[in-house]
Amino acid sequence: MMKKMMILGLLATAGLAEEIYATFNVQAEKEADLVLSTSGLVKKIYVDVGDTVKKGEVLLELDNDDLKTSMLLAQKQIELAEVNLRFAKKAYERFEKVQDVVDEELFDQYVSSYERSKIELSNAKANLSYKKALYEKTRLKAPFSGVIASKEIELGDGVSSAKMETLFTLITPKKQKLMVTVDEKYWQKLKVGQPFDYVVSGSEKSFSGKIVKIYPSIDDKKRSVTVEVPATALKAGLFGHGTIKAD
Structure with a gap:
Protein backbone atom coordinates (compact mmCIF):
# COMPACT_ATOMS: atom_id res chain seq x y z
CA MET A 1 0.00 0.00 0.00
CA MET A 2 2.78 2.39 0.99
CA LYS A 3 4.66 1.59 -2.24
CA LYS A 4 1.53 2.29 -4.28
CA MET A 5 1.09 5.65 -2.59
CA MET A 6 4.70 6.60 -3.32
CA ILE A 7 4.25 5.77 -6.99
CA LEU A 8 1.06 7.81 -7.13
CA GLY A 9 2.85 10.69 -5.43
CA LEU A 10 5.67 10.60 -7.97
CA LEU A 11 3.18 10.56 -10.83
CA ALA A 12 1.35 13.50 -9.33
CA THR A 13 4.60 15.43 -8.97
CA ALA A 14 5.56 14.66 -12.58
CA GLY A 15 2.21 15.93 -13.67
CA LEU A 16 3.00 19.34 -12.17
CA ALA A 17 5.58 20.06 -14.91
CA GLU A 18 4.26 22.99 -16.91
CA GLU A 19 4.56 23.42 -20.63
CA ILE A 20 5.10 27.06 -21.57
CA TYR A 21 4.23 28.02 -25.12
CA ALA A 22 6.79 30.22 -26.90
CA THR A 23 7.69 31.45 -30.37
CA PHE A 24 11.15 32.03 -31.81
CA ASN A 25 13.25 33.36 -34.65
CA VAL A 26 16.35 31.59 -35.93
CA GLN A 27 19.58 33.57 -35.96
CA ALA A 28 23.10 32.59 -36.93
CA GLU A 29 25.30 31.84 -33.94
CA LYS A 30 27.58 34.61 -35.18
CA ASN A 64 45.28 51.88 -52.41
CA ASP A 65 48.02 52.24 -55.04
CA ASP A 66 49.26 55.44 -53.39
CA LEU A 67 49.70 53.62 -50.09
CA LYS A 68 51.57 50.78 -51.79
CA THR A 69 53.99 53.36 -53.21
CA SER A 70 54.30 54.99 -49.80
CA MET A 71 55.19 51.63 -48.25
CA LEU A 72 57.90 51.04 -50.87
CA LEU A 73 59.40 54.46 -50.15
CA ALA A 74 59.21 53.81 -46.41
CA GLN A 75 61.04 50.52 -46.89
CA LYS A 76 63.79 52.33 -48.84
CA GLN A 77 64.08 54.83 -45.99
CA ILE A 78 64.67 51.94 -43.60
CA GLU A 79 67.36 50.48 -45.85
CA LEU A 80 69.09 53.88 -46.09
CA ALA A 81 68.84 54.38 -42.33
CA GLU A 82 70.38 50.94 -41.77
CA VAL A 83 73.34 51.82 -44.00
CA ASN A 84 73.86 55.14 -42.19
CA LEU A 85 73.67 53.37 -38.85
CA ARG A 86 76.31 50.82 -39.84
CA PHE A 87 78.75 53.54 -40.88
CA ALA A 88 78.00 55.65 -37.81
CA LYS A 89 78.50 52.65 -35.55
CA LYS A 90 81.84 51.74 -37.13
CA ALA A 91 83.06 55.33 -36.81
CA TYR A 92 81.90 55.50 -33.20
CA GLU A 93 83.57 52.20 -32.27
CA ARG A 94 86.81 53.24 -34.01
CA PHE A 95 87.01 56.53 -32.14
CA GLU A 96 85.85 54.96 -28.87
CA LYS A 97 89.07 52.91 -28.79
CA VAL A 98 91.19 56.07 -28.99
CA GLN A 99 88.95 58.57 -27.26
CA ASP A 100 91.67 59.33 -24.69
CA VAL A 101 93.91 60.76 -27.40
CA VAL A 102 91.39 62.51 -29.64
CA ASP A 103 89.64 65.81 -29.25
CA GLU A 104 86.66 65.40 -26.88
CA GLU A 105 84.42 67.59 -29.00
CA LEU A 106 85.22 65.51 -32.10
CA PHE A 107 84.46 62.31 -30.26
CA ASP A 108 81.16 63.73 -29.02
CA GLN A 109 80.21 64.44 -32.64
CA TYR A 110 80.67 60.77 -33.53
CA VAL A 111 78.67 59.73 -30.48
CA SER A 112 75.89 62.11 -31.48
CA SER A 113 75.95 60.86 -35.08
CA TYR A 114 75.69 57.27 -33.89
CA GLU A 115 72.75 58.01 -31.57
CA ARG A 116 71.02 60.09 -34.23
CA SER A 117 71.37 57.22 -36.73
CA LYS A 118 69.67 54.85 -34.30
CA ILE A 119 66.79 57.28 -33.86
CA GLU A 120 66.45 57.75 -37.62
CA LEU A 121 66.21 53.99 -38.14
CA SER A 122 63.60 53.72 -35.40
CA ASN A 123 61.58 56.54 -36.97
CA ALA A 124 61.83 54.93 -40.41
CA LYS A 125 60.49 51.63 -39.04
CA ALA A 126 57.67 53.44 -37.25
CA ASN A 127 56.79 55.25 -40.49
CA LEU A 128 56.59 51.95 -42.37
CA SER A 129 54.36 50.47 -39.65
CA TYR A 130 52.09 53.51 -39.94
CA LYS A 131 51.89 53.17 -43.74
CA LYS A 132 51.08 49.47 -43.41
CA ALA A 133 48.32 50.24 -40.92
CA LEU A 134 46.77 52.73 -43.37
CA TYR A 135 47.06 50.15 -46.15
CA GLU A 136 45.39 47.43 -44.09
CA LYS A 137 42.48 49.74 -43.38
CA THR A 172 28.11 31.13 -39.40
CA PRO A 173 26.14 28.67 -41.61
CA LYS A 174 26.23 25.48 -39.55
CA LYS A 175 25.42 26.78 -36.10
CA GLN A 176 22.35 28.80 -35.18
CA LYS A 177 20.54 29.98 -32.10
CA LEU A 178 16.85 30.26 -31.39
CA MET A 179 15.83 33.59 -29.94
CA VAL A 180 12.81 32.38 -28.00
CA THR A 181 10.16 34.85 -26.88
CA VAL A 182 8.27 33.94 -23.68
CA ASP A 183 5.40 35.82 -22.03
CA GLU A 184 6.74 37.88 -19.12
CA LYS A 185 4.37 36.19 -16.63
CA TYR A 186 6.61 33.10 -16.77
CA TRP A 187 9.87 34.90 -16.02
CA GLN A 188 10.28 33.31 -12.57
CA LYS A 189 9.76 29.81 -13.96
CA LEU A 190 12.48 29.96 -16.58
CA LYS A 191 15.80 28.23 -15.88
CA VAL A 192 18.93 27.43 -17.84
CA GLY A 193 18.88 23.78 -18.89
CA GLN A 194 15.12 23.46 -19.34
CA PRO A 195 14.10 21.47 -22.46
CA PHE A 196 12.53 23.21 -25.42
CA ASP A 197 10.61 21.11 -27.97
CA TYR A 198 9.79 22.96 -31.16
CA VAL A 199 8.88 22.91 -34.84
CA VAL A 200 10.05 25.25 -37.56
CA SER A 201 7.74 26.92 -40.04
CA GLY A 202 7.57 24.96 -43.28
CA SER A 203 8.69 21.69 -41.72
CA GLU A 204 6.81 18.92 -39.93
CA LYS A 205 9.94 17.64 -38.22
CA SER A 206 10.17 18.10 -34.44
CA PHE A 207 13.34 19.37 -32.79
CA SER A 208 14.49 19.69 -29.20
CA GLY A 209 17.10 21.72 -27.38
CA LYS A 210 17.88 23.26 -24.02
CA ILE A 211 17.92 26.81 -22.75
CA VAL A 212 21.51 28.06 -22.42
CA LYS A 213 20.86 31.74 -21.74
CA ILE A 214 18.10 33.85 -20.21
CA TYR A 215 18.26 37.52 -21.11
CA PRO A 216 18.16 39.70 -17.98
CA SER A 217 15.67 42.36 -19.08
CA ILE A 218 12.00 42.36 -20.00
CA ASP A 219 11.00 43.71 -23.42
CA ASP A 220 8.67 46.50 -22.30
CA LYS A 221 6.99 46.70 -25.72
CA LYS A 222 6.26 43.02 -26.22
CA ARG A 223 6.01 42.28 -22.47
CA SER A 224 8.20 39.24 -22.98
CA VAL A 225 11.41 37.53 -21.90
CA THR A 226 13.99 36.24 -24.38
CA VAL A 227 15.82 32.96 -23.89
CA GLU A 228 18.43 31.39 -26.15
CA VAL A 229 18.55 27.80 -27.39
CA PRO A 230 21.39 26.43 -29.61
CA ALA A 231 20.42 24.83 -32.93
CA THR A 232 22.00 23.33 -36.04
CA ALA A 233 20.98 22.58 -39.63
CA LEU A 234 18.50 25.47 -39.77
CA LYS A 235 18.52 28.66 -41.81
CA ALA A 236 18.78 32.07 -40.24
CA GLY A 237 15.52 33.98 -40.62
CA LEU A 238 13.21 31.04 -40.06
CA PHE A 239 10.66 31.17 -37.27
CA GLY A 240 8.61 28.63 -35.33
CA HIS A 241 7.02 27.75 -32.02
CA GLY A 242 7.35 25.22 -29.24
CA THR A 243 7.01 24.50 -25.53
CA ILE A 244 9.39 24.88 -22.60
CA LYS A 245 9.10 22.24 -19.93
CA ALA A 246 9.20 24.07 -16.63
CA ASP A 247 9.17 22.50 -13.18
Missing part, protein backbone atom coordinates in the same frame (compact mmCIF):
# COMPACT_ATOMS: atom_id res chain seq x y z
CA GLU A 31 26.51 37.44 -37.45
CA ALA A 32 28.45 40.57 -38.31
CA ASP A 33 27.75 43.60 -40.48
CA LEU A 34 31.16 44.39 -41.96
CA VAL A 35 32.30 47.98 -42.51
CA LEU A 36 35.51 49.85 -43.28
CA SER A 37 36.93 52.62 -41.11
CA THR A 38 38.45 54.48 -44.06
CA SER A 39 37.09 56.13 -47.20
CA GLY A 40 37.81 55.45 -50.86
CA LEU A 41 36.67 53.81 -54.09
CA VAL A 42 36.12 50.07 -54.32
CA LYS A 43 38.81 48.64 -56.59
CA LYS A 44 38.46 44.88 -56.01
CA ILE A 45 35.74 42.59 -54.64
CA TYR A 46 36.83 39.02 -54.02
CA VAL A 47 33.60 37.38 -52.79
CA ASP A 48 29.89 37.19 -53.50
CA VAL A 49 26.74 36.14 -51.66
CA GLY A 50 26.89 32.49 -50.66
CA ASP A 51 30.69 32.25 -50.71
CA THR A 52 32.40 30.48 -47.83
CA VAL A 53 35.30 32.44 -46.38
CA LYS A 54 37.98 31.84 -43.78
CA LYS A 55 38.92 34.08 -40.89
CA GLY A 56 41.33 36.77 -42.09
CA GLU A 57 40.47 36.34 -45.78
CA VAL A 58 40.35 39.61 -47.75
CA LEU A 59 36.84 40.29 -49.01
CA LEU A 60 37.20 43.74 -50.54
CA GLU A 61 39.92 46.26 -51.33
CA LEU A 62 39.78 50.00 -51.91
CA ASP A 63 42.01 51.84 -54.37
CA THR A 138 41.70 49.71 -47.11
CA ARG A 139 41.28 45.93 -47.06
CA LEU A 140 38.18 44.40 -45.52
CA LYS A 141 38.89 41.02 -43.89
CA ALA A 142 36.58 38.35 -42.50
CA PRO A 143 36.59 38.51 -38.68
CA PHE A 144 35.61 34.82 -38.47
CA SER A 145 35.03 31.87 -40.80
CA GLY A 146 31.56 31.81 -42.30
CA VAL A 147 29.35 32.50 -45.31
CA ILE A 148 28.62 35.81 -47.01
CA ALA A 149 24.91 36.36 -46.37
CA SER A 150 24.58 39.74 -48.11
CA LYS A 151 26.65 42.09 -50.29
CA GLU A 152 25.79 45.79 -50.39
CA ILE A 153 28.64 47.12 -52.53
CA GLU A 154 29.81 47.04 -56.16
CA LEU A 155 33.04 47.84 -58.01
CA GLY A 156 33.61 51.57 -58.30
CA ASP A 157 31.30 52.46 -55.43
CA GLY A 158 32.49 55.00 -52.92
CA VAL A 159 32.95 54.04 -49.28
CA SER A 160 32.61 56.68 -46.56
CA SER A 161 34.10 56.05 -43.13
CA ALA A 162 31.74 58.68 -41.72
CA LYS A 163 28.63 56.75 -42.74
CA MET A 164 29.96 53.33 -41.64
CA GLU A 165 27.71 51.58 -44.15
CA THR A 166 27.44 47.79 -44.14
CA LEU A 167 29.39 46.28 -47.04
CA PHE A 168 28.82 42.60 -46.31
CA THR A 169 26.96 40.53 -43.74
CA LEU A 170 28.86 37.47 -42.56
CA ILE A 171 27.21 34.56 -40.71
Whole structure:
Protein backbone atom coordinates (compact mmCIF):
# COMPACT_ATOMS: atom_id res chain seq x y z
CA MET A 1 0.00 0.00 0.00
CA MET A 2 2.78 2.39 0.99
CA LYS A 3 4.66 1.59 -2.24
CA LYS A 4 1.53 2.29 -4.28
CA MET A 5 1.09 5.65 -2.59
CA MET A 6 4.70 6.60 -3.32
CA ILE A 7 4.25 5.77 -6.99
CA LEU A 8 1.06 7.81 -7.13
CA GLY A 9 2.85 10.69 -5.43
CA LEU A 10 5.67 10.60 -7.97
CA LEU A 11 3.18 10.56 -10.83
CA ALA A 12 1.35 13.50 -9.33
CA THR A 13 4.60 15.43 -8.97
CA ALA A 14 5.56 14.66 -12.58
CA GLY A 15 2.21 15.93 -13.67
CA LEU A 16 3.00 19.34 -12.17
CA ALA A 17 5.58 20.06 -14.91
CA GLU A 18 4.26 22.99 -16.91
CA GLU A 19 4.56 23.42 -20.63
CA ILE A 20 5.10 27.06 -21.57
CA TYR A 21 4.23 28.02 -25.12
CA ALA A 22 6.79 30.22 -26.90
CA THR A 23 7.69 31.45 -30.37
CA PHE A 24 11.15 32.03 -31.81
CA ASN A 25 13.25 33.36 -34.65
CA VAL A 26 16.35 31.59 -35.93
CA GLN A 27 19.58 33.57 -35.96
CA ALA A 28 23.10 32.59 -36.93
CA GLU A 29 25.30 31.84 -33.94
CA LYS A 30 27.58 34.61 -35.18
CA GLU A 31 26.51 37.44 -37.45
CA ALA A 32 28.45 40.57 -38.31
CA ASP A 33 27.75 43.60 -40.48
CA LEU A 34 31.16 44.39 -41.96
CA VAL A 35 32.30 47.98 -42.51
CA LEU A 36 35.51 49.85 -43.28
CA SER A 37 36.93 52.62 -41.11
CA THR A 38 38.45 54.48 -44.06
CA SER A 39 37.09 56.13 -47.20
CA GLY A 40 37.81 55.45 -50.86
CA LEU A 41 36.67 53.81 -54.09
CA VAL A 42 36.12 50.07 -54.32
CA LYS A 43 38.81 48.64 -56.59
CA LYS A 44 38.46 44.88 -56.01
CA ILE A 45 35.74 42.59 -54.64
CA TYR A 46 36.83 39.02 -54.02
CA VAL A 47 33.60 37.38 -52.79
CA ASP A 48 29.89 37.19 -53.50
CA VAL A 49 26.74 36.14 -51.66
CA GLY A 50 26.89 32.49 -50.66
CA ASP A 51 30.69 32.25 -50.71
CA THR A 52 32.40 30.48 -47.83
CA VAL A 53 35.30 32.44 -46.38
CA LYS A 54 37.98 31.84 -43.78
CA LYS A 55 38.92 34.08 -40.89
CA GLY A 56 41.33 36.77 -42.09
CA GLU A 57 40.47 36.34 -45.78
CA VAL A 58 40.35 39.61 -47.75
CA LEU A 59 36.84 40.29 -49.01
CA LEU A 60 37.20 43.74 -50.54
CA GLU A 61 39.92 46.26 -51.33
CA LEU A 62 39.78 50.00 -51.91
CA ASP A 63 42.01 51.84 -54.37
CA ASN A 64 45.28 51.88 -52.41
CA ASP A 65 48.02 52.24 -55.04
CA ASP A 66 49.26 55.44 -53.39
CA LEU A 67 49.70 53.62 -50.09
CA LYS A 68 51.57 50.78 -51.79
CA THR A 69 53.99 53.36 -53.21
CA SER A 70 54.30 54.99 -49.80
CA MET A 71 55.19 51.63 -48.25
CA LEU A 72 57.90 51.04 -50.87
CA LEU A 73 59.40 54.46 -50.15
CA ALA A 74 59.21 53.81 -46.41
CA GLN A 75 61.04 50.52 -46.89
CA LYS A 76 63.79 52.33 -48.84
CA GLN A 77 64.08 54.83 -45.99
CA ILE A 78 64.67 51.94 -43.60
CA GLU A 79 67.36 50.48 -45.85
CA LEU A 80 69.09 53.88 -46.09
CA ALA A 81 68.84 54.38 -42.33
CA GLU A 82 70.38 50.94 -41.77
CA VAL A 83 73.34 51.82 -44.00
CA ASN A 84 73.86 55.14 -42.19
CA LEU A 85 73.67 53.37 -38.85
CA ARG A 86 76.31 50.82 -39.84
CA PHE A 87 78.75 53.54 -40.88
CA ALA A 88 78.00 55.65 -37.81
CA LYS A 89 78.50 52.65 -35.55
CA LYS A 90 81.84 51.74 -37.13
CA ALA A 91 83.06 55.33 -36.81
CA TYR A 92 81.90 55.50 -33.20
CA GLU A 93 83.57 52.20 -32.27
CA ARG A 94 86.81 53.24 -34.01
CA PHE A 95 87.01 56.53 -32.14
CA GLU A 96 85.85 54.96 -28.87
CA LYS A 97 89.07 52.91 -28.79
CA VAL A 98 91.19 56.07 -28.99
CA GLN A 99 88.95 58.57 -27.26
CA ASP A 100 91.67 59.33 -24.69
CA VAL A 101 93.91 60.76 -27.40
CA VAL A 102 91.39 62.51 -29.64
CA ASP A 103 89.64 65.81 -29.25
CA GLU A 104 86.66 65.40 -26.88
CA GLU A 105 84.42 67.59 -29.00
CA LEU A 106 85.22 65.51 -32.10
CA PHE A 107 84.46 62.31 -30.26
CA ASP A 108 81.16 63.73 -29.02
CA GLN A 109 80.21 64.44 -32.64
CA TYR A 110 80.67 60.77 -33.53
CA VAL A 111 78.67 59.73 -30.48
CA SER A 112 75.89 62.11 -31.48
CA SER A 113 75.95 60.86 -35.08
CA TYR A 114 75.69 57.27 -33.89
CA GLU A 115 72.75 58.01 -31.57
CA ARG A 116 71.02 60.09 -34.23
CA SER A 117 71.37 57.22 -36.73
CA LYS A 118 69.67 54.85 -34.30
CA ILE A 119 66.79 57.28 -33.86
CA GLU A 120 66.45 57.75 -37.62
CA LEU A 121 66.21 53.99 -38.14
CA SER A 122 63.60 53.72 -35.40
CA ASN A 123 61.58 56.54 -36.97
CA ALA A 124 61.83 54.93 -40.41
CA LYS A 125 60.49 51.63 -39.04
CA ALA A 126 57.67 53.44 -37.25
CA ASN A 127 56.79 55.25 -40.49
CA LEU A 128 56.59 51.95 -42.37
CA SER A 129 54.36 50.47 -39.65
CA TYR A 130 52.09 53.51 -39.94
CA LYS A 131 51.89 53.17 -43.74
CA LYS A 132 51.08 49.47 -43.41
CA ALA A 133 48.32 50.24 -40.92
CA LEU A 134 46.77 52.73 -43.37
CA TYR A 135 47.06 50.15 -46.15
CA GLU A 136 45.39 47.43 -44.09
CA LYS A 137 42.48 49.74 -43.38
CA THR A 138 41.70 49.71 -47.11
CA ARG A 139 41.28 45.93 -47.06
CA LEU A 140 38.18 44.40 -45.52
CA LYS A 141 38.89 41.02 -43.89
CA ALA A 142 36.58 38.35 -42.50
CA PRO A 143 36.59 38.51 -38.68
CA PHE A 144 35.61 34.82 -38.47
CA SER A 145 35.03 31.87 -40.80
CA GLY A 146 31.56 31.81 -42.30
CA VAL A 147 29.35 32.50 -45.31
CA ILE A 148 28.62 35.81 -47.01
CA ALA A 149 24.91 36.36 -46.37
CA SER A 150 24.58 39.74 -48.11
CA LYS A 151 26.65 42.09 -50.29
CA GLU A 152 25.79 45.79 -50.39
CA ILE A 153 28.64 47.12 -52.53
CA GLU A 154 29.81 47.04 -56.16
CA LEU A 155 33.04 47.84 -58.01
CA GLY A 156 33.61 51.57 -58.30
CA ASP A 157 31.30 52.46 -55.43
CA GLY A 158 32.49 55.00 -52.92
CA VAL A 159 32.95 54.04 -49.28
CA SER A 160 32.61 56.68 -46.56
CA SER A 161 34.10 56.05 -43.13
CA ALA A 162 31.74 58.68 -41.72
CA LYS A 163 28.63 56.75 -42.74
CA MET A 164 29.96 53.33 -41.64
CA GLU A 165 27.71 51.58 -44.15
CA THR A 166 27.44 47.79 -44.14
CA LEU A 167 29.39 46.28 -47.04
CA PHE A 168 28.82 42.60 -46.31
CA THR A 169 26.96 40.53 -43.74
CA LEU A 170 28.86 37.47 -42.56
CA ILE A 171 27.21 34.56 -40.71
CA THR A 172 28.11 31.13 -39.40
CA PRO A 173 26.14 28.67 -41.61
CA LYS A 174 26.23 25.48 -39.55
CA LYS A 175 25.42 26.78 -36.10
CA GLN A 176 22.35 28.80 -35.18
CA LYS A 177 20.54 29.98 -32.10
CA LEU A 178 16.85 30.26 -31.39
CA MET A 179 15.83 33.59 -29.94
CA VAL A 180 12.81 32.38 -28.00
CA THR A 181 10.16 34.85 -26.88
CA VAL A 182 8.27 33.94 -23.68
CA ASP A 183 5.40 35.82 -22.03
CA GLU A 184 6.74 37.88 -19.12
CA LYS A 185 4.37 36.19 -16.63
CA TYR A 186 6.61 33.10 -16.77
CA TRP A 187 9.87 34.90 -16.02
CA GLN A 188 10.28 33.31 -12.57
CA LYS A 189 9.76 29.81 -13.96
CA LEU A 190 12.48 29.96 -16.58
CA LYS A 191 15.80 28.23 -15.88
CA VAL A 192 18.93 27.43 -17.84
CA GLY A 193 18.88 23.78 -18.89
CA GLN A 194 15.12 23.46 -19.34
CA PRO A 195 14.10 21.47 -22.46
CA PHE A 196 12.53 23.21 -25.42
CA ASP A 197 10.61 21.11 -27.97
CA TYR A 198 9.79 22.96 -31.16
CA VAL A 199 8.88 22.91 -34.84
CA VAL A 200 10.05 25.25 -37.56
CA SER A 201 7.74 26.92 -40.04
CA GLY A 202 7.57 24.96 -43.28
CA SER A 203 8.69 21.69 -41.72
CA GLU A 204 6.81 18.92 -39.93
CA LYS A 205 9.94 17.64 -38.22
CA SER A 206 10.17 18.10 -34.44
CA PHE A 207 13.34 19.37 -32.79
CA SER A 208 14.49 19.69 -29.20
CA GLY A 209 17.10 21.72 -27.38
CA LYS A 210 17.88 23.26 -24.02
CA ILE A 211 17.92 26.81 -22.75
CA VAL A 212 21.51 28.06 -22.42
CA LYS A 213 20.86 31.74 -21.74
CA ILE A 214 18.10 33.85 -20.21
CA TYR A 215 18.26 37.52 -21.11
CA PRO A 216 18.16 39.70 -17.98
CA SER A 217 15.67 42.36 -19.08
CA ILE A 218 12.00 42.36 -20.00
CA ASP A 219 11.00 43.71 -23.42
CA ASP A 220 8.67 46.50 -22.30
CA LYS A 221 6.99 46.70 -25.72
CA LYS A 222 6.26 43.02 -26.22
CA ARG A 223 6.01 42.28 -22.47
CA SER A 224 8.20 39.24 -22.98
CA VAL A 225 11.41 37.53 -21.90
CA THR A 226 13.99 36.24 -24.38
CA VAL A 227 15.82 32.96 -23.89
CA GLU A 228 18.43 31.39 -26.15
CA VAL A 229 18.55 27.80 -27.39
CA PRO A 230 21.39 26.43 -29.61
CA ALA A 231 20.42 24.83 -32.93
CA THR A 232 22.00 23.33 -36.04
CA ALA A 233 20.98 22.58 -39.63
CA LEU A 234 18.50 25.47 -39.77
CA LYS A 235 18.52 28.66 -41.81
CA ALA A 236 18.78 32.07 -40.24
CA GLY A 237 15.52 33.98 -40.62
CA LEU A 238 13.21 31.04 -40.06
CA PHE A 239 10.66 31.17 -37.27
CA GLY A 240 8.61 28.63 -35.33
CA HIS A 241 7.02 27.75 -32.02
CA GLY A 242 7.35 25.22 -29.24
CA THR A 243 7.01 24.50 -25.53
CA ILE A 244 9.39 24.88 -22.60
CA LYS A 245 9.10 22.24 -19.93
CA ALA A 246 9.20 24.07 -16.63
CA ASP A 247 9.17 22.50 -13.18
